[in-house]
Each structure stands twice: as C-alpha cells, then as structure tokens.
Amino acid sequence: MTDPNLSHWWQPFTNVRGFRQNPRLIARAEGCFVYTPDGRAVLDITAGLWCVNLGHSRREIADAVHKQLLEMDFAPPFQFGSPVTFRFAEKLAGYAPPGLDRVFFTNSGSESVETAMKIAHVWQRARGKAGKTRFIARERGYHGVNVGGTSLQGIPNNRKGFPTLDNVDFLPDLLDIPANAFSRGLPQQGANKLDALEKLIAQRGAENICAVIVEPIVGAGGMVPPPVGYLQRLREICTRHDILLIFDEVVTGFGRTGSVFAAIEFGVTPDIMTTAKAINGGTVPMGGVFVHRDIQQAIFDAAPTGVPEIFHGNTYAGAPVAAAAGLAAFEIYEREGLLTRAAGPIGRYWEDALHRLRDIPHLIDIRNYGLLGAVTLAPDPAKYPGGVGVPVHNRCWENGLLCRAVGDNLVMSPPLIISEAEIDLFVARLRQSIRDVLG
Numbered sequence: 001m002t003d004p005n006l007s008h009w010w011q012p013f014t015n016v017r018g019f020r021q022n023p024r025l026i027a028r029a030e031g032c033f034v035y036t037p038d039g040r041a042v043l044d045i046t047a048g049l050w051c052v053n054l055g056h057s058r059r060e061i062a063d064a065v066h067k068q069l070l071e072m073d074f075a076p077p078f079q080f081g082s083p084v085t086f087r088f089a090e091k092l093a094g095y096a097p098p099g100l101d102r103v104f105f106t107n108s109g110s111e112s113v114e115t116a117m118k119i120a121h122v123w124q125r126a127r128g129k130a131g132k133t134r135f136i137a138r139e140r141g142y143h144g145v146n147v148g149g150t151s152l153q154g155i156p157n158n159r160k161g162f163p164t165l166d167n168v169d170f171l172p173d174l175l176d177i178p179a180n181a182f183s184r185g186l187p188q189q190g191a192n193k194l195d196a197l198e199k200l201i202a203q204r205g206a207e208n209i210c211a212v213i214v215e216p217i218v219g220a221g222g223m224v225p226p227p228v229g230y231l232q233r234l235r236e237i238c239t240r241h242d243i244l245l246i247f248d249e250v251v252t253g254f255g256r257t258g259s260v261f262a263a264i265e266f267g268v269t270p271d272i273m274t275t276a277k278a279i280n281g282g283t284v285p286m287g288g289v290f291v292h293r294d295i296q297q298a299i300f301d302a303a304p305t306g307v308p309e310i311f312h313g314n315t316y317a318g319a320p321v322a323a324a325a326g327l328a329a330f331e332i333y334e335r336e337g338l339l340t341r342a343a344g345p346i347g348r349y350w351e352d353a354l355h356r357l358r359d360i361p362h363l364i365d366i367r368n369y370g371l372l373g374a375v376t377l378a379p380d381p382a383k384y385p386g387g388v389g390v391p392v393h394n395r396c397w398e399n400g401l402l403c404r405a406v407g408d409n410l411v412m413s414p415p416l417i418i419s420e421a422e423i424d425l426f427v428a429r430l431r432q433s434i435r436d437v438l439g
Ligand SMILES: Cc1ncc(COP(=O)(O)O)c(C=O)c1O
Pocket: 107, 108, 109, 110, 111, 113, 142, 143, 144, 145, 215, 219, 220, 248, 249, 250, 251, 276, 277
C-alpha cells in the first residue's frame, strides 16, 4: 500500500505541523502492542487512550460487531429502540453503583458530560429548584471538549480562547507533590482542600448551585488519586447542601481501579456518573451516563405526557453496533475477571515496578492506583517550556513504548490484560527513554 497523504486529516489534540515532519503511524494492534506500518512492535502502556481495557483487536468483539452489522446496521433511537441496546443497558445497570441503574447512552465522554449537565439542570427545575444553575468543577480536571465540558475544564489550555459558560467555579488542584511525593495508592494529605468547597458554597449560596463534578481519580490532568477521605467528605458536603454530585468516570470506569467503577472502589456513590471509552473496550464510539433512578423518576413526573421527558440525545446514541460490542466486551470482562484484576497481584506488581523507578534522579514523584500510573519529571521551563514530558514521550515511541505526556508528567493506563513481563518491558523502556533525553 502507498503511504497516505498526511495533508487532509486535521487530527485532534495534535501538533499537526510537527506530525507531518515526523509522522507516528499506527497500522495494526494486538493485545498490549501496536505496530507501525513497517511492522515495528510498540508496547501500548496507555490502552489506546485509556480505553482498550481488554487489549487490542479482540476477535469476539469483532465477530459481534460483524454479526450485528449484517443483522441490523442501525435503528433510530428517537421514539424507537433496539433489543440489543436494552440488553446492554440492563447489563450495565447490574454493575451500577447503588441506585444509578438508568443509563443514557452517548457517543463519547464529552457527550456524556454535556448530558450529565443537562440532566442535572433539568432535575433541579423538575423539583422546583430552578435557581440551582451553577456548577463546581476542579482545577486540573478534564471533562471533554464540548462547550459545557470546556467550561468545566480545569486544564487552562483546554479552556482559554474558547466560548465558555460563566456559571462555573473551581476547587483547588489535588496534586501536591511537596506533601505527597512518591505515595503508593491514595496520598495522605489533602482532604482539607475541601474547605474551599464549603467557602464557595457560603459565597455563592447552596440555593444557586446545581452540581459538583469531579473525576474520582484525575486522569488526563496527570493521574492524581484523591487524598484519603476526600471523596467521602465531598459526598457528605454535597448531601448536606442539597447539591448533586457527578463523578466523571470516563477514565476510571470499567476495571481501571480494581473495581468496576471508582465509586464502588471508594464506597462513595454519586448521583450521576459519566462513562465512555472502555464501555465496549474502546472499539465503537460509545458513552453512557448512569443516573439515579429517583432523578429519572422526578424528571418523568414533572414532564408533560406524550412528549419526550428530555429534549436531548444523539443520532448514534446506543447504536446497535456499539451495544453489541459492549455485550461482547462484558463477556470478556466477566470471563477473564478483568473488572477486578487490578486489585489483585498484577496491581501490586504494577505498583512495585513503577516505584522501582524512584532511583532516577530526574523524577520528583511517582503515583499509582489500580492499573493507573504517573511519573513527574523535574520541570525545566528554560529548556522545555511545554514540559519535559513531551521529549521523553517522543523518545519512548522511538524506543518501542507508547505512553502519554501531560506537561512534566508521563501517565500510564495499560490494558487490564497486561502481564508481568510486559510491565517489566515498560519499566525498562521508560527508564532508557528518560536517560536518553535527560542523561
Ligand atoms: C474524565 C474524562 N471526561 C471526559 C472525557 C472526554 O471523552 P471523549 O474524548 O470521549 O469525548 C475524557 C477524555 O479523555 C476524560 O478523560
């Protein structure tokens, strides 16, 4: 096959001009590896983009998608529904945190976030609290790229220069390297950062606040686990002030933490939960918003009869092909025990392997939880104004490792099927790449 013309696809979140000079093409993928067009194997320590939790190119999912496409390629989800999608929603509901057994399908994490915002809003109106319109998010948080999610963005580059809502406040960033460097699992220090939430509520008035949205573990912002007690206190404050709590589990969902959801892992139940990515192993675009049944009921009770209870949704929401992929993915999740695998020996192996990197002089922090990991390199703004992560990430690719750079951090989220030997390979390649770039 001839090389593709690189001029026409404007890739997302990509330095396109740089890419055209030095393209990183991925042509094939299997298990924990991706392959360049010339056949070079690269270890994928990011599970694609935190989504390929079952490993790449699972035959059962491919077969299910093929069968579904031949049986019924598409069915309109507005005023109609396909059995396969109802079956998948029921399957998901069986795993939902207590009460969150109503699932609104979307096509992405970004759409899940917008949907959650709208449902939260509609619910407040439905119960006569139309004044509760403000949202509270958190610095360093990532909630997708649509206008609602952009407004909730705690990562400045993803927000600045774009149109945003003006009804959002931010909680303080949880990353506190001086206090928590090299913590294993949850860090000890930081639950007191929620004092800022109490202050915000006092300042804005609980009667004006619709919802707080957080990632239970920060993902795209640099993989930051919550301090011990933080999520429990967050739940308590939201309940006390009659404010909805939304967990954005687009990254933490589907086995990443060692439980099916972080909400279950940490024993903290939100009112609404956004998901996407690994919902069907990252194979067919799909997201799902898990909503507490009482919230749905209140919205239904307040809606006029004979019309949609919510005037919202997407053409491909709950597409039969995506749902068929999801059912096949869950067969694998269940059969291979992947939804809890990260809580077992492989999670401990991952933690130990990651923390063995501590002797590298350029590292100022290592973080881990479940099958999530991050290292932070000492910043060097004079030499690397965009962060030290990018040159190391570029070198990793050349050394056969696909990882992800966030400023001075490298973040990891391997496929949940990863083996001990593959973890060892990752550690060796990352160590080598840091040495190649930083000496
Ligand atoms: C926590 C979180 N929310 C939302 C999104 C947006 O998802 P998508 O890229 O599928 O729109 C992401 C994507 O990485 C995410 O990490």
